Amino acid sequence: xxxxxxxxxxxxxxxxxxxxxxxxxxxxxxxxxxxxxxxxxxxxxxxxxxxxxxxxxxxxxxxxxxxxxxxxxxxxxxxxxxxxxxxxxxxxxxxxxxxxxxxxxxxxxxxxxxxxxxxxxxxxxxxxxxxxxxxxxxxxxxxxxxxxxxxxxxxxxxxxxxxxxxxxxxxxxxxxxxxxxxxxxxxxxxxxxxxxxxxxxxxxxxxxxxxxxxxxxxxxxxxxxxxxxxxxxxxxxxxxxxxxxxxxxxxxxxxxxxxxxxxxxxxxxxxxxxxxxxx
Amino acid sequence: xxxxxxxxxxxxxxxxxxxxxxxxxxxxxxxxxxxxxxxxxxxxxxxxxxxxxxxxxxxxxxxxxxxxxxxxxxxxxxxxxxxxxxxxxxxxxxxxxxxxxxxxxxxxxxxxxxxxxxxxxxxxxxxxxxxxxxxxxxxxxxxxxxxxxxxxxxxxxxxxxxxxxxxxxxxxxxxxxxxxxxxxxxxxxxxxxxxxxxxxxxxxxxxxxxxxxxxxxxxxxxxxxxxxxxxxxxxxxxxxxxxxxxxxxxxxxxxxxxxxxxxxxxxxxxxxxxxxxxx
Numbered sequence: 331x332x333x334x335x336x337x338x339x340x341x342x343x344x345x346x347x348x349x350x351x352x353x354x355x356x357x358x359x360x361x362x363x364x365x366x367x368x369x370x371x372x373x374x375x376x377x378x379x380x381x382x383x384x385x386x387x388x389x390x391x392x393x394x395x396x397x398x399x400x401x402x403x404x405x406x407x408x409x410x411x412x413x414x415x416x417x418x419x420x421x422x423x424x425x426x427x428x429x430x431x432x433x434x435x436x437x438x439x440x441x442x443x444x445x446x447x448x449x450x451x452x453x454x455x456x457x458x459x460x461x462x463x464x465x466x467x468x469x470x471x472x473x474x475x476x477x478x479x480x481x482x483x484x485x486x487x488x489x490x491x492x493x494x495x496x497x498x499x500x501x502x503x504x505x506x507x508x509x510x511x512x513x514x515x516x517x518x519x520x521x522x523x524x525x526x527x528x529x530x531x532x533x534x535x536x537x538x539x540x541x542x543x544x545x546x547x548x549x550x551x552x553x554x555x556x557x558x559x560x561x562x563x564x565x566x567x568x569x570x571x572x573x574x575x576x577x578x579x580x581x582x583x584x585x586x587x588x589x590x591x592x593x594x595x596x597x598x599x600x601x602x603x604x605x606x607x608x609x
Numbered sequence: 610x611x612x613x614x615x616x617x618x619x620x621x622x623x624x625x626x627x628x629x630x631x632x633x634x635x636x637x638x639x640x641x642x643x644x645x646x647x648x649x650x651x652x653x654x655x656x657x658x659x660x661x662x663x664x665x666x667x668x669x670x671x672x673x674x675x676x677x678x679x680x681x682x683x684x685x686x687x688x689x690x691x692x693x694x695x696x697x698x699x700x701x702x703x704x705x706x707x708x709x710x711x712x713x714x715x716x717x718x719x720x721x722x723x724x725x726x727x728x729x730x731x732x733x734x735x736x737x738x739x740x741x742x743x744x745x746x747x748x749x750x751x752x753x754x755x756x757x758x759x760x761x762x763x764x765x766x767x768x769x770x771x772x773x774x775x776x777x778x779x780x781x782x783x784x785x786x787x788x789x790x791x792x793x794x795x796x797x798x799x800x801x802x803x804x805x806x807x808x809x810x811x812x813x814x815x816x817x818x819x820x821x822x823x824x825x826x827x828x829x830x831x832x833x834x835x836x837x838x839x840x841x842x843x844x845x846x847x848x849x850x851x852x853x854x855x856x857x858x859x860x861x862x863x864x865x866x867x868x869x870x871x872x873x874x875x876x877x878x879x880x881x882x883x884x885x886x887x888x
Contacts, residue, residue: 356712395709395716401727402685409680429736430674430706431766433635437674448680457708459738459761461768482738487710489740496775496783504775504783 335453335478336516336524336546340573342388342421347605348573350423350549351597352580353379353392353411359581363588369403372396376411379584382593384418387601389576391549392451394426409448421452423549427482429457429465436467443471443479453478455529455549462511469515473522478547483508486531486552502539509539516545532558532566532577542569553577560607567608577604614732614757615795615803615825619852621667621700626884627852629702629828630876631859632658632671632690638860642867648682651675655690658863661872663697666880668855670828671730673705688727700731702828706761708736708744715746722750722758732757734808734828741790748794752801757826762787765810765831781818788818795824811837811845811856821848832856839886846887856883 333341355375357367363378365371376392383390392415397408415422428438441447442454453472456465458481465479472479483505484494494505502510512526520526527547530537534552541548548570552558558577567575579600586596612620634654636646642657644650655671662669671694676687694701707717720726721733732751735744737760744758751758762784763773773784781789791805799805806826809816813831820827827849831837837856846854858879865875 354713356716358712393713393716395707395713395720398728399716399720399723399726401688401720402681403727405684406681427709427736428674428706429708429738431764431768433637434633434672434674437635437672437678441674441678441680444678447678448682449677457706457736457738459708459736459769459772460764460766461770461772463768464764464766485710485739485743487739487743489710489742490738491740492777492779492786493738493740493783496777498771498775500771504772507771 333476334522334524335472335476335527336574338421338452338476339388339547339576343573346386346388347601348575348577348608349387349597349601349604350389350391350576350578351379351383351387351583352578353390354580354584355396359584362585369400369407372400372404373407373410376407377414378588378590380411380414380418380420382590383597384420386594386598389421389423390415391423391425391578393580394424405449412449412451423453423455423480424449424451425455427455427457429460431460431464435464439468439471443468443475443477445475453480453527455480455482457482458508462508469520469525473520473525476522478525478527480527480529480547480549481508481512482529484530484534484537486533506539509537509544513543513545530566532562534566536566540569541567542571544570546574548575549578550575551578553579560603563604564607575608612755613801613803614751614755614806615853617700617731617755618668618826618855622852625665625667626880627854627856627887628666628876628880628883629668629670629855629857630658630662630666630862631857632669633859633863634675638863641864648679648686651679651683652686652689655686656693657867657869659690659693659697659699661869662876663699665873665877668700668702669694670702670704670857672859673703684728691728691730702732702734702759703728703730704734706734706736708739710739710743714743718747718750722747722754722756724754732759732806734759734761736761737787741787748799748804752799752804755801757804757806759806759808759826759828760787760791761808763809763813763816765812785818788816788823792822792824809845811841813845815845819848820846821850823849825853827854828857829854830857832858839882842883843886854887
């Protein structure tokens, strides 16, 4: 049987340390790197990131919005960046935060998790507003291919707290109920364990849900610019299984480019600090 | 001052009746229409829909997932379909259900609501899981251009009810709190009234929130295949302002293609039935 997504991540983390490096070609960063704000600029930025991060971090995370803002030309650049990441042995999470129901959700799953798609990635971030059950087509396709679906549960921004802490009729908060549902999927609800991961901001108070039973990857944005530190990460994710936590650095890291060597050194340093913090 | 999105929709509905026609080129429908499951097939399907719907419905809604599943080639087809809808005088809602925070949300806004983008539409559907406040970059850009942002609040699928009815610390349910926040934005929170709309499934019990004060468009999927009828729509949305409710028909309508004349007649008939039901 193929490894589940969590196992693939754990193996990669064992090699390099735990970190997800964002690939966020915003207009600001393209300008700072001396690149044009065009599809060619997106492509050059993304390929430089892949070159810098290969071998020093386990996972990269292209932020789809920054490619999509240039329409089909931007998406073509993203296809090349994803292919380059695959060739370089990097795991790639498409940070697209997709979500829908039925055949529409199946179409998103096909776009990002079908190996025949030009946009295929190792995992896709998704939005659970329409219920975790609505995401089933993505969960099934991911499990079948040893890929992952990463559910936004506790986001790093303050505007999300009211909704995410609302109390469901079953008792737990929205976010705790989702975490419990994810844990159930990883421990038998899907044919491949470790298929489902979660997003938990590195800027929050510790989760009420015991993360030691999650069975999947924790993607932790908010590290760096938004205020999360290696110490926050150590405290928040103390109970998580080894190799499952991926603090995600984007702007703070990318602002050390465009020199590929410097960017690689920054990533290596940060990844090593996180390895020490997470043990 | 430019008309807000709700005013644009109301004017268009006054001409043709209230209905949103989906453009959903699923593999199944492409096959039924005798079209290849390729970017060319997507393009032909979308352009035929625009030809059929122009002048008989006020609004079309391309379902982005069905284009995205073919990567950049699919997105290029969508660009052409959106441009054709504009030329034909149809309002277009990009049903993309995007959502994120900060500069990432601004990038999605730029993709779908900036007139310079090849993907620009008249409105964009969005996911509120990270809080309505996180969507501010889209709200601001939409208001500035007389475009709309349509927030998924009460989705038509059963898997979403637990989350959407969870109770916030402030008292109301998640969905009612969102509806109240949308109403506040439309009545002064944004410079242009009617910028923010909502998705409310045509399959649900009536909303606890009084929709007469919403001040924005209600997009109502679930009509047709999912079980919503003209009678459901009449009951659910009795209190809404005239011209603001857009029941959305996709598979049921599109399965009457591929003949453009037949598809146009089906759309006209359904739109007239909805005009009678909604008064």
